[in-house]
Amino acid sequence: MSRIIAIANHKGGVGKTTAVASIGAALANRGYKVLLVDLDAQANLTASLPYPEDGRTIYHALRNREQLPIIKVRDNLDLTPSSLDLAGVELQLSGAMSREFILKDLLEPVGSSYDFILLDCPPSLGLIAVNAFVASTDVIIPLTAEALPAKGLTMINEVLDMVKKRLNPTLSLTGIVLSRWAGRKLNKMVEESLRANYGALLFETKIRENIAIAEAPLSKEDIFSYNRDSNGAKDYAALTDEILSRLEK
Numbered sequence: 320m321s322r323i324i325a326i327a328n329h330k331g332g333v334g335k336t337t338a339v340a341s342i343g344a345a346l347a348n349r350g351y352k353v354l355l356v357d358l359d360a361q362a363n364l365t366a367s368l369p370y371p372e373d374g375r376t377i378y379h380a381l382r383n384r385e386q387l388p389i390i391k392v393r394d395n396l397d398l399t400p401s402s403l404d405l406a407g408v409e410l411q412l413s414g415a416m417s418r419e420f421i422l423k424d425l426l427e428p429v430g431s432s433y434d435f436i437l438l439d440c441p442p443s444l445g446l447i448a449v450n451a452f453v454a455s456t457d458v459i460i461p462l463t464a465e466a467l468p469a470k471g472l473t474m475i476n477e478v479l480d481m482v483k484k485r486l487n488p489t490l491s492l493t494g495i496v497l498s499r500w501a502g503r504k505l506n507k508m509v510e511e512s513l514r515a516n517y518g519a520l521l522f523e524t525k526i527r528e529n530i531a532i533a534e535a536p537l538s539k540e541d542i543f544s545y546n547r548d549s550n551g552a553k554d555y556a557a558l559t560d561e562i563l564s565r566l567e568k
Contacts, residue, residue, distance in 0.1 A: 321433040321565060323426065324493070325455040330471050331442035336363045337532055339439040340415045341551070342459075344541035345559035347395035351434040351527055355383030355387065357401035358422075359441045359450055364402075365400040367536030368392050378404040381450075387425050397433075401517040409446040419486055420445060423454035446480045448536075452482040457566065461526075462513075464497045464506035472517075492520060493565055494556060498564055500525040524558040526551070 324346050339355055345492075347353045357364040357377060365376075375388035392398050412418045424434060438451045445555065458479060462470070472495070483490045487554045495517060500506055513521050531549035533541045542551045 323436045323455045323482045324457045325438045325451040327440035329444045339553035354433045354436045356399040364399040364439045369508045369539045376402040419553035422450035464509040496522045498526040526554045
């Protein structure tokens with residue numbers, strides 16, 4: 320069965336979707352079979368990748384508990400797309416039986432086909448995020464090295480602890496990664512604070528501010544296809560190596 324990794328943060332603008340696309344592409348480049356699942360109603364991951372639309376998205380699968388739509392992006396890389404319809408699905412599923420396990424049930428039939436499944440979680444800690452945590456083996460939290468995003472770690476950790484205690488005892492927080500790193504004084508102060516509080520959970524690799532990271536989705540390319548020599552490509556390659564090293568332990 321695959322490792323299912325939720326890339327999650329209830330604050331937007333921290334590089335969550337970029338991390339999913341870039342880590343997924345790095346794994347696919349290494350020969351791993353990867354499925355990306357867009358769980359965000361903004362559908363930024365879906366919009367950043369080239370794929371033939373067939374009308375069905377993760378919304379239809381969650382609402383009707385029907386087979387996941389899976390679309391080939393390129394060799395070793397597939398996508399379950401999202402759409403704006405997903406914005407209303409939490410209300411529609413609020414009274415459903417075993418509602419926290421819907422995504423887990425949908426992923427089980429395809430799990431053996433992939434080495435890794437990466438979940439692009441919504442910027443909230445609602446029902447969809449809980450579904451992602453219940454379905455996952457691992458969680459990675461992207462974070463900007465700023466004061467307010469760092470404070471939000473307490474809330475997401477409380478939700479992860481609750482899910483692990485009540486719904487998914489095997490869930491593991493694999494690490495926290497700093498994105499949009501610029502080496503400013505504030506960045507360094509926040510990093511020092513995070514290392515003091517979270518120790519080895521904070522990845523050594525930091526994702527530097529890099530214009531290529533912002534440009535790649537506009538061209539519907541991953542960072543490696545867009546500019547393999549950019550700092551963004553180098554940083555995500557290094558981060559992927561670090562993730563693989565942790566998962567092997």
